[in-house]
Amino acid sequence: MSTLGRVTETTIPILPCLSIDETLTFYQALGFEVTYRQARPNTYAAVRRGGIELQFFVLKQLDPTANWSTCYVKTDDVDTLYRDFTEGLRALLGKLPARGVPRVNPVKDLRSGMRQFVVVDPGGNYVRIGQQIGELNNGLADVRSADQPKLARVLETATIFADSHDDPAAAARLLDRALAEPGPAPDDLRLRALVLRADVAVRLGEDGQARAFLDQAGKIPLGEADSAALSDERRRIRDLEDLIAGGGVDSRS
Numbered sequence: 001m002s003t004l005g006r007v008t009e010t011t012i013p014i015l016p017c018l019s020i021d022e023t024l025t026f027y028q029a030l031g032f033e034v035t036y037r038q039a040r041p042n043t044y045a046a047v048r049r050g051g052i053e054l055q056f057f058v059l060k061q062l063d064p065t066a067n068w069s070t071c072y073v074k075t076d077d078v079d080t081l082y083r084d085f086t087e088g089l090r091a092l093l094g095k096l097p098a099r100g101v102p103r104v105n106p107v108k109d110l111r112s113g114m115r116q117f118v119v120v121d122p123g124g125n126y127v128r129i130g131q132q133i134g135e136l137n138n139g140l141a142d143v144r145s146a147d148q149p150k151l152a153r154v155l156e157t158a159t160i161f162a163d164s165h166d167d168p169a170a171a172a173r174l175l176d177r178a179l180a181e182p183g184p185a186p187d188d189l190r191l192r193a194l195v196l197r198a199d200v201a202v203r204l205g206e207d208g209q210a211r212a213f214l215d216q217a218g219k220i221p222l223g224e225a226d227s228a229a230l231s232d233e234r235r236r237i238r239d240l241e242d243l244i245a246g247g248g249v250d251s252r253s
């Protein structure tokens with residue numbers, strides 16, 4: 001007889017890091033508390049914030065820029081976590097970094113039915129945090145729909161390259177081709193594409209190009225309804241402008 005109904009399980013990711021001190025400082029800035037720390041026989045620590053618990057071990061040969069360790073956190077209030085995490089990272093580093101490690105990628109609505117963002121910690125671990133906002137699907141049906149503008153399909157694919165694959169160069173190539181094509185595109189869609197193009201330019205260290213894309217985005221006329229719907233993009237514009245004005249944030253790339 002199955003006992004699944006009488007058993008409670010908890011899954012806790014165990015992620016690598018180069019420095020326990022640096023890792024704990026980072027997560028404490030995001031509002032986590034240190035619940036365990038061990039120096040011998042191996043260096044180990046655990047942190048918790050609400051229902052999120054993460055544990056870490058030191059891996060001396062770890063390259064944070066080549067680390068693909070990841071986990072997924074489901075929440076019912078992704079925007080509060082995004083606000084708290086970005087404010088904490090700003091307080092720790094002075095600005096919100098958009099490239100290298102550590103960083104927090106922008107929060108976005110995905111066609112998969114999730115609204116999510118990604119935390120990249122000092123060890124290069126990808127902690128994906130999301131909230132279900134619609135019917136879950138494989139994320140492809142709407143993108144490939146014949147009645148979707150081509151720029152919408154390109155934008156979704158470029159977002160995957162930029163945020164999930166950590167390949168801003170591929171995202172830039174896709175967006176450049178799509179934005180250069182003749183023909184009209186909805187203003188809100190074009191603005192989203194330009195903001196993402198500016199974002200990936202910053203990640204590639206091309207701040208001058210990023211400024212040019214943000215200038216183009218700023219010239220797009222938007223109605224009140226469009227402006228409200230583009231609150232994520234308007235927030236990202238402010239973050240990118242702050243980074244460019246300040247010369248960016250030093251981080252390992």
